[in-house]
Amino acid sequence: MDAAVLHSRLSDWFDDAARDLPWRRPSRTPWGVLVSEFMLQQTPVSRVLPVWTEWMERWPSPADLAAAPSGDALRYWGRLGYPRRALRLHAAATAVVVEHGGVVPSSYDELLALPGVGTYTAAAVAAFAFGRRETVVDTNIRRVHARLVGGAALPAPTLTAAETRRAAALLPDDDADSVRWNVSVMELGALVCTARTPDCERCPVLDRCAWVAAGKPAPTYVPKGQAWAGTDRQVRGAIMHILRHTEHPVPRQLIHHRPVDLHLGGPAHGASVGFEKLHALNAPPEQLERALNGLLTDGLAEETAHGIRLPV
Structure with missing residues (x-):
């Protein structure tokens, strides 16, 4: 197969067909590319775009995010899912500030050493932010x-x-x-x-x-999608929704029992919707407890004398 032909044709096609994505524009920053790569893991572009835009307005540099509590990263991660990515991105921003003077490193090895950055992300950022020749395989x-x-x-x-x-x-x-x-x-x-x-x-x-x-032969296996309905992941997501929309700790008992009146501060409507969604799942008490304890263990929430909250 003539690779040069493939290179030429796809390059010409890209000129006409490429989506206008902010992390591809000439005005992009290495930090913006790094943020996009974290967010795009297992998440479609349509969901990432509004969250990425808000993040870049709120935290236009690694130093801005590193100076914020890790709980804010979780709060403004919104509904992207897999919120541990937000904590890892916060840790990566902190490492960029501490170890690289606030400047995202350009080499594959230095990028790979950042928290939460694997081989794909290191190659992608080196290529798309710094124009380096790297084998990118998503x-x-x-x-x-x-x-x-x-x-x-x-x-x-x-x-x-x-x-x-x-x-x-x-x-x-x-x-x-x-x-x-x-x-x-x-x-x-x-x-x-x-x-x-x-x-x-x-x-x-x-x-x-x-x-x-070859006649478009069928796949040799059937890809298995990740279940969502009824899983601990769904319950964890519903609890995280509540925590993102409250400014004060949530008493543990409210996770198990639908509250009659909310006095939690913050955007009360969002918290109220969160409680409705959580309790509409009708998750058994042991699953609620397991999901909540999993969030605490993973550092996505912390428990104080007054209840459960995002980490500070």
Whole structure:
């Protein structure tokens, strides 16, 4: 397969099809890119955009976030889910201030050393914030590579060494071209070569696709989605909603019993809605207790003499 043809076609396609995302604009900052990469983990762009915008207005630099309580990071994380990402991002901001003078480091190794930053995020920030040649492999890129080059409907359930080698082999030698390739393949996977309903007729490399040439064979496995309804994750999310919308500690008994009147301070409507949602789940007492204790153990909440609150 002629990689140069793939590079050229996808680059031209990206010129016309790319979404206008603030963390891609010339005005982007390395900090803005880092924040976006944390938020985009397992979360669609449509949900990230408003939260990212608010965060960047509130905390335009790592020092701004590091100076705020970690509970504020959780409060303004909103409904993005997986709130431990907010704590890790706060810890990363603190490390940038303490270890790098408030400037997001540009090298892969320095980025990888930040709290909460894994191999993908380190490569993505080095590439998209600093223009470095790095092998970026996210879910969308893996899927495009699997179909375009490997002839498979889906990549392996977990990232393999062979996939990483293939991604590295496809990467252009030039720094700028490599960044362009990474982001264009990622965009193709997000907009065209999607997991469930790929729009092959819109694909700029349709005639080069090994999967299409093979007759679009079915996946060798069925991806398992994460359950939500009735899970501890759902209950934890409902409790976090309450804590984000109150300024004072919430007595533990209110988690178990629907309050008649709220005197918790803060945006009372949000807290009231949170209690309604929590108790509408009809979670058994042992699940409520398990979910609450899990939040405390994970550092997403803390217990005081007056009740449960976000960490300060």
